Amino acid sequence: MVKILLVGCLGRMGRIITGLASGSDNITVVEGVDQYAGTARDADYPVRTSLSDCDRDADVLVDFSNAGALSEILDYICGRNMPAVLCATGYSPEQLDEIQKASEKCAILRSSNMSIGINLIEELLEEISGKLLEAGFDCEIIEKHHNQKLDAPSGTAISLGESVRTGAGKDLEFIYDRSARRKKRPAGEIGFSSVRGGTIVGEHEVIFAGTDEVITLKHEAFSRAVFGKGALEAAAFLKGKGPGMYSMRDVLK
Numbered sequence: 001m002v003k004i005l006l007v008g009c010l011g012r013m014g015r016i017i018t019g020l021a022s023g024s025d026n027i028t029v030v031e032g033v034d035q036y037a038g039t040a041r042d043a044d045y046p047v048r049t050s051l052s053d054c055d056r057d058a059d060v061l062v063d064f065s066n067a068g069a070l071s072e073i074l075d076y077i078c079g080r081n082m083p084a085v086l087c088a089t090g091y092s093p094e095q096l097d098e099i100q101k102a103s104e105k106c107a108i109l110r111s112s113n114m115s116i117g118i119n120l121i122e123e124l125l126e127e128i129s130g131k132l133l134e135a136g137f138d139c140e141i142i143e144k145h146h147n148q149k150l151d152a153p154s155g156t157a158i159s160l161g162e163s164v165r166t167g168a169g170k171d172l173e174f175i176y177d178r179s180a181r182r183k184k185r186p187a188g189e190i191g192f193s194s195v196r197g198g199t200i201v202g203e204h205e206v207i208f209a210g211t212d213e214v215i216t217l218k219h220e221a222f223s224r225a226v227f228g229k230g231a232l233e234a235a236a237f238l239k240g241k242g243p244g245m246y247s248m249r250d251v252l253k
Helices: 012-022 067-080 093-102 116-134 155-168 225-238 248-252
Strands: 002-007 027-033 060-063 084-086 107-110 138-145 173-175 189-196 202-210 213-221 244-246
Touching: 002 012, 002 225, 012 027, 012 225, 027 225, 060 067, 060 225, 067 084, 067 093, 084 225, 093 107, 107 225, 107 248, 116 138, 116 155, 116 202, 116 213, 116 225, 116 248, 138 155, 155 189, 155 202, 225 244, 225 248
Parallel strands: 002 027, 002 060, 060 084, 084 107, 107 244, 138 189, 173 189
Antiparallel strands: 138 202, 202 213
């Protein structure tokens, strides 16, 4: 049995994780952390307002809160050598450095998107991007999310762009806004476009536009459950792992 400490347990993704775990034979949530602890929305397990109040024995911490909780989470897991699955987005470069440093003490799996489909697309991009860009294709990434999402472009869009960079073998420039310039599109860039509206769960398109042909890789999530399932698979994988940085690709091997 994999015992999970769930941070952000009363949020939308926290509720989904709780529901999926309750129907699992090998995963259970033993304790949660949420700023709304003590309200009528509490779960069937103990919910604390702070990690420092947690006292249940857990195998893996799963975080679906926000980037602002990172320092407390890293202090907690490093002090206990506890593996952690980090699912929040919007980390700053400094925070990413903190995560990398913490991975020297404990196992950390970080992914901007926990779905199997997105992670397979990233692998595919690394295989095909170099050939397409060498053939003169331009790359653009479009992402769509609900109107409550705070960061733009999404962490997943950035991750997809990094996969294109890796496949290309060169440092392509990320362009988030072209409104201030008036010139033709140069070859060495990847353009990002963000759409925010309604209750769109998540949609990502990577477009390779060449002469007289266009190749599009698209992923659309119809339910947040796809992210929850991936997070639980990651938690099960991470149990008992030694220090280091892991990814969903390690889970999918």
